[in-house]
Amino acid sequence: MISVKKVNNKPLNLLERIYLREIARGIAVTTRHFFTNLLNPKGMPTIRYPEQTRPLPGNANLRTRHRLKMRSDGSPKCVACFMCQTACPAYCIHIEAAEYTENTVEKYPAVFDIDLSRCVMCGMCVEACPEDAIAMDTREIPGGALTREEMIMTKESLLRNLPDGSAHAQSGNARSGYDLTTPSEEEPSRKGAANRLANEYLKSRGEE
Amino acid sequence: MPKLTIDGKSIEVEKGTTLLAAAQQLGVYIPRYCYHPKLSISGNCRMCMVEVEKAPKLLTACSTEAAEGMIVSTTSDKVKAARRDVLEFLLINHPLDCPICDQAGECGLQDYYMDYSLAPSRFRMADKVRREKRRPVGPHLVLDKERCILCTRCVRFCSEVTKTSELEVMERADHSYIGLKEGKALDNGYSLNIADICPVGAFTSRDFRFKSRVWFLKKVPTVCLGCATGCLIEAHHNENIIYRLVPRPNPDTNTWLCDHGRLTYKSVQAGDRLSKGVIKNGLIDLEPALREVASRIDEARTSVAILGSPWLSIEDNAALARLAKDGVKTGSYCFDFNSEQGIKDGILINKDSAPNTSGVKAVGAAHGGIKLAELSRRITAGEIKLVLTEARAAGLIKQALKSAGTRLIVFAANRGEIPPDTYATLPYASYFETPGTFINYQGLRRRTEPPVKAPEGVKPLWAVVNKLAAYSGDSLRLESAEDALEGIELK
Numbered sequence: 001m002i003s004v005k006k007v008n009n010k011p012l013n014l015l016e017r018i019y020l021r022e023i024a025r026g027i028a029v030t031t032r033h034f035f036t037n038l039l040n041p042k043g044m045p046t047i048r049y050p051e052q053t054r055p056l057p058g059n060a061n062l063r064t065r066h067r068l069k070m071r072s073d074g075s076p077k078c079v080a081c082f083m084c085q086t087a088c089p090a091y092c093i094h095i096e097a098a099e100y101t102e103n104t105v106e107k108y109p110a111v112f113d114i115d116l117s118r119c120v121m122c123g124m125c126v127e128a129c130p131e132d133a134i135a136m137d138t139r140e141i142p143g144g145a146l147t148r149e150e151m152i153m154t155k156e157s158l159l160r161n162l163p164d165g166s167a168h169a170q171s172g173n174a175r176s177g178y179d180l181t182t183p184s185e186e187e188p189s190r191k192g193a194a195n196r197l198a199n200e201y202l203k204s205r206g207e208e
Numbered sequence: 209m210p211k212l213t214i215d216g217k218s219i220e221v222e223k224g225t226t227l228l229a230a231a232q233q234l235g236v237y238i239p240r241y242c243y244h245p246k247l248s249i250s251g252n253c254r255m256c257m258v259e260v261e262k263a264p265k266l267l268t269a270c271s272t273e274a275a276e277g278m279i280v281s282t283t284s285d286k287v288k289a290a291r292r293d294v295l296e297f298l299l300i301n302h303p304l305d306c307p308i309c310d311q312a313g314e315c316g317l318q319d320y321y322m323d324y325s326l327a328p329s330r331f332r333m334a335d336k337v338r339r340e341k342r343r344p345v346g347p348h349l350v351l352d353k354e355r356c357i358l359c360t361r362c363v364r365f366c367s368e369v370t371k372t373s374e375l376e377v378m379e380r381a382d383h384s385y386i387g388l389k390e391g392k393a394l395d396n397g398y399s400l401n402i403a404d405i406c407p408v409g410a411f412t413s414r415d416f417r418f419k420s421r422v423w424f425l426k427k428v429p430t431v432c433l434g435c436a437t438g439c440l441i442e443a444h445h446n447e448n449i450i451y452r453l454v455p456r457p458n459p460d461t462n463t464w465l466c467d468h469g470r471l472t473y474k475s476v477q478a479g480d481r482l483s484k485g486v487i488k489n490g491l492i493d494l495e496p497a498l499r500e501v502a503s504r505i506d507e508a509r510t511s512v513a514i515l516g517s518p519w520l521s522i523e524d525n526a527a528l529a530r531l532a533k534d535g536v537k538t539g540s541y542c543f544d545f546n547s548e549q550g551i552k553d554g555i556l557i558n559k560d561s562a563p564n565t566s567g568v569k570a571v572g573a574a575h576g577g578i579k580l581a582e583l584s585r586r587i588t589a590g591e592i593k594l595v596l597t598e599a600r601a602a603g604l605i606k607q608a609l610k611s612a613g614t615r616l617i618v619f620a621a622n623r624g625e626i627p628p629d630t631y632a633t634l635p636y637a638s639y640f641e642t643p644g645t646f647i648n649y650q651g652l653r654r655r656t657e658p659p660v661k662a663p664e665g666v667k668p669l670w671a672v673v674n675k676l677a678a679y680s681g682d683s684l685r686l687e688s689a690e691d692a693l694e695g696i697e698l699k
Contacts, residue, residue, distance in 0.1 A: 081308065099418055106308050
């Protein structure tokens with residue numbers, strides 16, 4: 001159903017059409033705000049973004065700055081399958097794949113850039129990821145920057161730990177509302193082979 | 209001539225035609241893994257099962273000959289169930305590492321699963337049979353035994369096409385795997401075809417490995433210029449980078465493509481690709497280089513020799529001929545190359561390594577010119593002060609140039625091609641960057657389509673020649689490559 005709202009466009013009366021009185025009224029409003037803020041800066045509703053930020057509501061389900069999850073050995077969980085780049089409607093992800101020579105997981109991203117100046121924060125990359133390697137749960141809202149280059153997040157900055165120091169997958173998931181902790185023997189992982197290989201690799205290192 | 213009915217449509221086929229081929233003639237697609245039109249029938253994948261009336265069981269369409277009065281169904285419930293079950297068997301031990309598999313996007317398992325199965329797996333990940341992964345076999349291929357479905361296309365390719373038989377199915381039943389015979393490496397000059405015919409990601413190309421996902425690639429039909437065979441190929445490219453060359457199977461020339469031909473795209477992206485002129489050993493901007501070459505030509509004028517090249521397209525050779533006749537007005541120009549042509553190894557590789565020997569003959573027929581031996585004689589006799597040619601063609605008159613010490617100016621696309629003691633080099637757009645017409649050893653006309661753009665400022669050779677003539681005060685009036693073709697008769 002489309003709701004219809006009738007707008008009452010009254011024609012301006014003579015006093016309004018002269019504009020002078022309306023301009024004076026407008027200036028009065030601005031001046032009032034100017035002096036109010038000058039004399040009582042703490043009462044200002046605006047903040048100095050991005051230097052200042054507002055606390056986000058604790059229970060909000062937000063899409064915030066991306067991060068790449070890590071395995072417990074510090075390598076990125078990402079296997080450079082290009083699913084996120086394929087799904088991205090804003091063409092903001094740039095990946096270059098490379099090959100591990102020793103690890104059981106063959107492929108990893110040598111370059112993983114997200115251009116935040118192009119990103120529309122739609123979360124398609126998170127949806128598309130078969131390895132659950134990218135998440136938008138940092139609760140950091142990307143700020144402004146003075147150059148375009150500063151808006152590009154590299155692999156290193158995406159792998160940065162979460163603010164509370166919980167860098168690894170387990171802790172990050174609790175927040176985003178679903179649990180992806182280690183699959184039990186009865187319920188094998190359905191997250192694809194690379195994940196399985198990663199688990200095996202970790203097992204072989206005795207870390208799981 | 210047996211007459212049969214497939215899915216309600218009747219067709220009369222040659223005796224000996226298989227059901228799969230008959231269905232193909234009717235436009236009915238039967239899924240297959242082990243069947244390949246250019247390899248022998250194996251019938252091991254069981255994917256092409258069809259129901260034939262009065263036959264007690266389902267039959268494999270690839271190995272069953274069509275017979276009079278057969279009534280075949282490819283869509284019955286029994287066939288659908290068979291396809292689903294075959295796929296389930298094939299996928300039991302499949303590692304499902306699509307995210308790291310180069311075949312993803314053009315994989316037979318992915319495609320047929322979406323088309324014919326869509327059934328969830330009933331097997332536990334932990335119970336899958338593990339095998340060796342990413343084993344390099346030979347210089348061009350990586351083998352992943354976990355992904356293999358044992359269709360034996362690769363085995364048959366090696367034994368039937370290249371006749372080198374490096375690969376074999378080892379062990380039996382559930383233990384079988386594809387392996388290299390002892391002491392052999394998979395390096396038969398055609399090994400990359402195996403990556404193409406492998407319906408899954410078991411054999412993947414080491415060259416293409418992890419470079420790009422296949423769904424990003426755009427395809428341009430073009431021609432391989434690796435030798436005089438002139439195979440039809442498809443260049444896969446994205447964002448001005450060529451990622452791989454694959455064959456375009458055709459009845460005239462080629463089904464396969466040799467490894468050498470597949471890697472010819474490398475020179476376009478090589479670090480020594482010329483985008484500037486070279487004078488002696490120093491790089492110099494294009495304009496001053498052109499002016500320098502033009503003034504050297506002006507100095508020598510009638511003692512300039514111009515040599516065409518079987519590595520250049522007909523258009524570019526014709527432009528060189530026009531420069532000799534109408535621009536420089538020298539008598540010493542040569543478009544006469546004779547090399548022995550024919551398939552060298554019984555598969556594809558030609559005895560003649562230049563792609564356009566026949567095409568240059570057509571240019572010579574239209575514009576005349578002297579014989580190559582006569583040109584060499586004139587150079588040796590010191591009648592020639594300056595030779596203008598293409599870098600690889602300069603190799604044909606190397607001896608004469610060396611003995612006379614004649615000044616040599618070449619066109620080259622890569623710095624590595626430039627012969628030693630070259631005075632000046634002008635870059636030109638290669639045939640991955642500009643269209644060109646070639647004639648292969650069979651006399652078939654081959655036209656390249658450019659998948660990528662030339663480096664900034666680099667023009668096709670005919671345009672460089674046109675500019676060169678303009679700098680010397682003559683106009684060839686070449687506005688397009690077709691203008692250069694004027695007067696040349698192509699079959």
